[in-house]
Amino acid sequence: xxxxxxxxxxxxxxxxxxxxxxxxxxxxxxxxxxxxxxxxxxxxxxxxxxxxxxxxxxxxxxxxxxxxxxxxxxxxxxxxxxxxxxxxxxxxxxxxxxxxxxxxxxxxxxxxxxxxxxxxxxxxxxxxxxxxxxxxxxxxxxxxxxxxxxxxxxxxxxxxxxxxxxxxxxxxxxxxxxxxxxxxxxxxxxxxxxxxxxxxxxxxxxxxxxxxxxxxxxxxxxxxxxxxxxxxxxxxxxxxxxxxxxxxxxxxxxxxxxxxxxxxxxxxxxxxxxxxxxxxxxxxxxxxxxxxxxxxxxxxxxxxxxxxx
Amino acid sequence: xxxxxxxxxxxxxxxxxxxxxxxxxxxxxxxxxxxxxxxxxxxxxxxxxxxxxxxxxxxxxxxxxxxxxxxxxxxxxxxxxxxxxxxxxxxxxxxxxxxxxxxxxxxxxxxxxxxxxxxxxxxxxxxxxxxxxxxxxxxxxxxxxxxxxxxxxxxxxxxxxxxxxxxxxxxxxxxxxxxxxxxxxxxxxxxxxxxxxxxxxxxxxxxxxxxxxxxxxxxxxxxxxxxxxxxxxxxxxxxxxxxxxxxxxxxxxxxxxxxxxxxxxxxxxxxxxxxxxxxxxxxxxxxxxxxxxxxxxxxxxxxxxxxxxxxxxxxxxxxx
Ligand SMILES: Nc1ncnc2c1ncn2[C@@H]1O[C@H](COP(=O)(O)OP(=O)(O)O)[C@@H](O)[C@H]1O
Ligand code: SF4
Ligand SMILES: [Mg+2]
Numbered sequence: 001x002x003x004x005x006x007x008x009x010x011x012x013x014x015x016x017x018x019x020x021x022x023x024x025x026x027x028x029x030x031x032x033x034x035x036x037x038x039x040x041x042x043x044x045x046x047x048x049x050x051x052x053x054x055x056x057x058x059x060x061x062x063x064x065x066x067x068x069x070x071x072x073x074x075x076x077x078x079x080x081x082x083x084x085x086x087x088x089x090x091x092x093x094x095x096x097x098x099x100x101x102x103x104x105x106x107x108x109x110x111x112x113x114x115x116x117x118x119x120x121x122x123x124x125x126x127x128x129x130x131x132x133x134x135x136x137x138x139x140x141x142x143x144x145x146x147x148x149x150x151x152x153x154x155x156x157x158x159x160x161x162x163x164x165x166x167x168x169x170x171x172x173x174x175x176x177x178x179x180x181x182x183x184x185x186x187x188x189x190x191x192x193x194x195x196x197x198x199x200x201x202x203x204x205x206x207x208x209x210x211x212x213x214x215x216x217x218x219x220x221x222x223x224x225x226x227x228x229x230x231x232x233x234x235x236x237x238x239x240x241x242x243x244x245x246x247x248x249x250x251x252x253x254x255x256x257x258x259x260x261x262x263x264x265x266x267x268x269x270x271x272x273x274x275x276x277x278x279x280x281x282x283x284x285x286x287x288x289x290x291x292x293x294x295x296x297x298x299x300x301x302x303x304x305x306x307x308x309x
Numbered sequence: 310x311x312x313x314x315x316x317x318x319x320x321x322x323x324x325x326x327x328x329x330x331x332x333x334x335x336x337x338x339x340x341x342x343x344x345x346x347x348x349x350x351x352x353x354x355x356x357x358x359x360x361x362x363x364x365x366x367x368x369x370x371x372x373x374x375x376x377x378x379x380x381x382x383x384x385x386x387x388x389x390x391x392x393x394x395x396x397x398x399x400x401x402x403x404x405x406x407x408x409x410x411x412x413x414x415x416x417x418x419x420x421x422x423x424x425x426x427x428x429x430x431x432x433x434x435x436x437x438x439x440x441x442x443x444x445x446x447x448x449x450x451x452x453x454x455x456x457x458x459x460x461x462x463x464x465x466x467x468x469x470x471x472x473x474x475x476x477x478x479x480x481x482x483x484x485x486x487x488x489x490x491x492x493x494x495x496x497x498x499x500x501x502x503x504x505x506x507x508x509x510x511x512x513x514x515x516x517x518x519x520x521x522x523x524x525x526x527x528x529x530x531x532x533x534x535x536x537x538x539x540x541x542x543x544x545x546x547x548x549x550x551x552x553x554x555x556x557x558x559x560x561x562x563x564x565x566x567x568x569x570x571x572x573x574x575x576x577x578x579x580x581x582x583x584x585x586x587x588x589x590x591x592x593x594x595x596x597x598x599x600x601x602x603x604x605x606x607x608x609x610x611x612x613x614x615x616x617x618x619x620x621x622x623x624x625x626x627x628x629x
Contacts, residue, residue: 204404210359211399212419212470213392226409301409302454 001305005298009291016287021073024279025066028272037270039082056082073280079273081266088277091262096281099251099258102177103243103285109182110243111236114189118228121190122197123220133190140187145246149180149253166255177254181246185239192235196228203227230297237293241286310334310510311356311395311478315370318351318360324368325581326351326534333510333527335477338501340521340542341514342557343531346578349514350400352531353482356512357397358387374478393423396471398481402463402488406455412466413451419473438469442499461492468499472507479503480512485520497524518561522546530554533579533589540614550609550616552594588619596620 036052053059057068072079078088121133156176157165164173200206201224209219248260255261259278266274298304312332318325326348333339341349354360356372358379372379374395379387391397399405406415416438417431426434432451439447442465455463464484471479481500485493501524504511513525521528521542529539530553538551549555556574576593579585585592591601600619609621 204399204401205407207354207359207362208397208399208405208467208470209407210362211357211391211397213388213390213422214418215388223407223410303408303456306456 002295002299005305006291006295009294013287013291017283020283020287021070021280022066024276024283025069027279028275029062031267031270036082069276078277081271081274083266083269083271084274088273091274092259092277092281095257095259095262098256099244099247099260102174102181102251102256102258103240103247105174105178106181106185106243106246107236107240109178110185110189110239111232113182114186115193115232117186118190118193119197119220119225122194122201133194137187137191140184141191143183145180145184146249146253148183149176149250152176152180153254173254173256177250177256180250180253181243184246185243188235188239189232192231193228196231197224200224200227226300230301233293233296233300237289237296240289240293241282244282244285310374311512312373313352313356313370314373316352316355316372317367317369318348318355318365319368320363320365323581324534326355327369329370329529329531329534329536331512331527331529331536331539333478333512335510336504336508337527338504338511338513338525340525340528341512341531342516342518342521342528344516344574344578346580347531348534349516349531350482351534353397353480353512353514356480357391357395358382358384359391389423392419392471392476393474394476395478395480396474396476398464398467398471398479398484400483400486402460402467405467406463408455410454411451412453412455412458416451416466416470416473419470423474434473435469438472439465442469442472444469459492460488461496464488464492464496465499468496468503472503475507476509478510478512480514482514483516484513486516500524518557522561530557533584534581535589535617537590537618538614538616540612544612544614548611550611550614550621551590551618552596553590554616556595588617 036049036056036058039052040049050059057065060068069079076089078092080086081088081091084091117133117136121129153165153176156162162172163175166173197220206219206223209223210216214222244259247258248263250256251258251260252264259281263275263278263282265271266278310333314330316329317327329348329352331339331341341352343349351360351365354363354365355367356379360366367380370380374390379390382390406412413432413435416435417428420426420431420434421428424431424434435451436447439450444450444462444465450458450462450466455466458466468484479500484500485496488496497520500511500513503509513520515521525542527540528542528545529536530545530551531537532553538545538549538554545554546558549558553574560574574593579589579592585602586605587603588594588597588601588606591597594601598619604619606617606619606621608615608617611621
């Protein structure tokens with residue numbers, strides 16, 4: 001049943017990915033500027049320019065260019081970076097692991113810490129703790145990532161010297177970027193967990209669980225947590241896109257290699273194939289996140305499994 | 310078996326329940342009747358020791374079970390009684406089971422917890438009980454999820470959970486209100502049989518006087534958070550002495566026409582925030598006089614029953 005559900009979700013992704021690919025392809029052409037300008041030496045003639053345009057296929061119609069591009073993508077042929085003059089696939093392969101590590105750790109950090117905080121604040125109904133949590137959640141959902149990153153760098157790197165200011169050395173270089181990206185996530189997950197737990201507590205069946213003689217701890221972990229997990233999974237799945245988006249700026253601020261840094265550099269140079277490949281990877285990750293979220297939810301909730309399959 | 314005396318309940322400053330007393334023995338069914346909002350569920354929750362879940366507390370009186378006062382029982386000991394010796398059946402079977410878990414495990418829990426059975430033993434017991442509750446194919450049902458079953462079937466599962474540890478007392482809070490009429494009759498008959506077969510003490514909460522007439526031995530009539538009349542069913546039905554009880558009985562549909570049931574009493578039930586002074590029923594009472602608005606009536610005993618009405622002595626002259 002869950003396999004069939006997964007398959008259906010996958011099918012639904014086909015039209016979505018098609019539209020996304022068109023949008024990504026088009027966005028690049030709507031940007032002002034031209035990568036050929038970056039390649040031409042000062043004083044080149046109009047013929048030199050025309051030759052370069054033809055070499056990269058930029059003289060053909062947009063529709064043809066799109067199908068050539070998408071066809072290549074399907075074959076794993078990402079093309080050649082115009083400005084960086086290397087295969088795009090190499091650039092992606094080189095940068096992707098950095099982003100995955102950073103994103104994965106940030107994801108882990110926000111989900112575990114967020115759920116722990118949310119659970120504690122739902123059970124321990126203490127006014128001081130309540131106020132602290134609310135402040136924390138407000139802060140977490142309003143402070144922009146780059147600003148937090150600068151603050152953290154100032155405090156921990158410049159003043160205290162605990163962590164490197166930038167780069168991708170050892171685990172130390174990951175601490176601040178993970179904190180920066182994860183902070184908003186922790187606050188969000190904590191809030192969703194808390195609200196979901198409090199809601200679940202009010203459900204009718206909880207009275208009967210108590211009436212069976214189960215202890216509050218058993219009820220919390222065996223019955224309430226699974227209910228709270230449903231919205232948390234949804235929010236986490238959506239968060240994957242947000243985390244990757246966050247990675248773009250955070251990688252840049254911390255001077256780390258990664259898809260984000262690559263994307264920003266390529267954007268600056270109007271390096272179309274690289275920009276397109278990066279955007280496509282990000283979009284793919286978001287779709288994959290949603291898919292995983294949906295499937296995880298369906299595997300937890302029999303009602304969803306049945307309604308949609 | 311279970312004896313509640315002068316029970317009072319408060320939420321913060323409001324006191325929605327006071328002066329409720331009743332008792333049930335094994336093999337006996339006690340009916341608690343009253344319109345919605347009269348404090349029936351609060352009474353059930355008090356006996357289960359579950360008031361703290363909704364922020365309430367017992368302010369007075371006692372709940373005596375098997376020689377101990379449950380209002381003074383520590384939580385740990387109370388947990389052994391809940392589900393173990395006192396079972397609860399709630400009103401809405403559509404929402405009373407955990408939607409994320411299969412039926413089997415939800416029932417198994419009770420026998421595991423209270424009888425110390427292992428997984429396989431508990432499941433065998435579950436299937437056995439489901440069978441005695443006339444649920445077809447128990448082993449298949451155990452693998453189902455709650456949303457895959459009808460309301461009546463779910464209510465049987467809830468009853469199975471309440472029975473799994475062989476309790477002495479069963480509290481059923483409007484067990485059929487959310488079900489359709491034919492299923493209602495089946496469930497009531499089922500409960501009635503269980504009382505006889507298992508020698509249970511059943512507290513049957515309902516707002517349906519005809520159900521009380523069919524199944525109960527004793528009855529407590531509640532109004533605005535108070536018991537207003539109690540006694541053996543025959544006495545109460547033959548000679549109701551409280552005007553509210555008389556009105557309830559007068560509203561029992563005689564024919565097939567269900568429409569008059571309990572809607573027949575003029576006015577509305579007061580909520581906790583506007584419980585009337587004096588006799589709580591006086592704004593709706595056809596017999597009310599000046600004293601009713603100022604002085605709360607005492608219970609007047611006649612035979613085995615008692616009614617809290619200033620004019621209970623003469624009420625017999627006006628049968629319902
Ligand atoms: N959690 C609560 N807080 C405050 N008042 C409550 C609460 N629960 C019930 N009450 C009040 O207690 C009264 C009796 O409620 P209840 O026992 O549910 O009535 P019944 O079950 O007879 O319909 C109602 O007036 C209701 O407003
Ligand atoms: S005391 Fe007065 S108001 Fe109350 S039931 Fe009796 S007659 Fe009616
Ligand atoms: Mg009720």
